Amino acid sequence: MAIKDYLRERFFPHMWCPGCGHGTVLNSLLRAVEELGLNKSNIVMTSGIGCSARISGYVDFHSLHTLHGRALAFATGVKLSKPELTVIVPMGDGDALAIGGNHFIHAARRNIDITAIVMNNRIYGMTGGQFSPLSGPGKKATTAPYLTIDNEFDVVELAKAAGATFVARSTAYHCQEATNYLKQAILHKGFSVVEILSQCPTHYGRKNREGDAAAMLEIQRDSTARIGSKALDDNPHLIPRGIFVDIEKPEYCEEYNKIIDRAMKRKAS
């Protein structure tokens, strides 16, 4: 199948701004799904609210566009009630880690077989450019006219600590790498987190003088390095990319099936 077979073409051109990295994330994700040869009717995409969340309307899967921050909670209900479904949950940085932070850590703790994608553009784009929990200090935003003083989360460290069993980071610039990580994340049995650094040229880029979309991609290229690379060893201040965690642990739905077995046996005896 071609990429377009996974799209709802009637809604294109999409609503994202020119040069928005979220479009590239959609591009990378569709390639992952296509290369894995997944059945569209077996995939549920659940999203929250924000620029990122509109992604679910563009894919020809079962799509559930939910409430701000709650995508993983809805997805947990979908997955546990029908574990044979592939559940993919793209979220924005505010969506996943501010209002949705509690659901994020608990979904990771349960190790439920869901693929969470954090489309991190470090800003609330839909509402016009407010700082997010991933902006970090010293950034300009409409709600930080004197620069931010809030520290940022490190999504990878947070996901690791919370118990996610697959954790990776890539960027919109490194689109083939992102596709590769997304493929592995979808195949991984357990809670997977893929953070993809994405650019918002309209708000974040303009306010923080990072230039146009292409210039922001150059920053993604130049400010990151693959783990284990000489570049990262030589420049430890760079943001590491790569697969940070890939381990096997009991998966929630499979463990629940054991509870069903125990309960049924007890009732029968």
Add this chain to the structure above:
Amino acid sequence: MARKKLKEHLINREWCKGCGICVRFCPKNVLELDNMEKAVAVRPEDCICCRLCEFRCPDLAIEIVVEDENDE
């Protein structure tokens, strides 16, 4: 395995928003924005079919159509 040869750049002008990402990162400078701010392949003969423009396009507007070189 047969080498891939470019057949055409399929660029959906309705979907392209003219961000210029494909232009900036094309290793062979094949693409440019026209006066309507839409991507066009101005030097298709230079294309090496790396498909990075297609993979990176945030508008999903580019498709590199290839054929096997020994098909001719």
Add this chain to the structure above:
Amino acid sequence: MSEKLMFVQGNEACVQGALYAGVDFFAGYPITPSTEIAELLAARLPEKGGKFIQMEDEIASMCAIIGASLTGHKVMTATSGPGFSLKQEAIGYACMAEIPCVIVNVQRGGPSTGNPTHVSQGDINQARWGTHGDHGIIALTASNHQDVFRMTVDAFNLAETYRTPVVLLFDEVIGHMRERLVVPDPGVVPIVDRLRTSVPKDVDYHPYLPREDGRLPMSDFGGHHRYNVTGLFHDMWGFPSNNPSVVQDLLRHLVDKIDTNVDVITRYKEHCLDDAEYILVSYGSSARSAIHLAKNRRQKGERLGVLELQSIWPFPAEMVRAKCANAKAVIVVEMNMGQVLTQVKAAVDQPNRVFLANRIDGKLITPSDIKGLLRVIQGKGV
């Protein structure tokens, strides 16, 4: 199999009703006085292959049951006041996206953390207007365990019939009191199952296009039909739209599908009501005291009757007006500052003859509390 006789808490009667109705997914969070519902379903659901999950918070519980409903399951959550507050945004989502689900609120004293282990009926208006924006909602209640069972079954049936969230407004006394319950044989109480679309694969399915009878057949996530579900105003395919006529038509539909069926949804009981000069309108545990008083006064020849509401929303205004038309006075008996009172006053022909007998101190209102007010109204003094 013969019917089952039990001596149980109201919370267990609710669980029995839910199981009878076919619940197969429950998500919840511990909160007094509803926790027994979660505890019991944690044990019972896996026995029948169903799923129970204790979520990280009340909001997540509400969201999870909506997700599970979309895969084709009968779903429920249970909570009390503070949790009910937290669930409101997601309840609105279920209204907007028309997703069947049942929310139990075993009421305790509020506002805020309030009086967790004591009874109240203070969430009546929150059940109606807790979530933002215009919408229709169904809320049922009960005064004894047999009715708790029955209203729980009805809640699942109405949720499926109207593709809507249904609230069960119980209270702490009903939830924790133990009394007799007879669970009928399967098939005795009718069950409404999920109405699924007959549209075949590869034919355009419209999840939000009502049939001639007004019902909207569903398609399970994971099935042939891939459609969109959103809390935004949406077209008949479920895709977001801000087209003024789409917005207006959808909002009217969401309100009308409930409000125009008020007669079908309305549930009530009459106790000594036929020739009553004085009528007590009550519901939930308050109704037990009202019924006790009415039976007691009848023996003394006094024409006192009780109109017991079992459905609160949509409010059965026309029925209340008709039943109270010939009463000298109507006394609303409830444990709040007059939430149903407001509705009754708006419904009857002579609102100046409607009075409130209430108790708001965390204690169950007693027959003598009501009797005192009745004597004052009758001009007999306390």
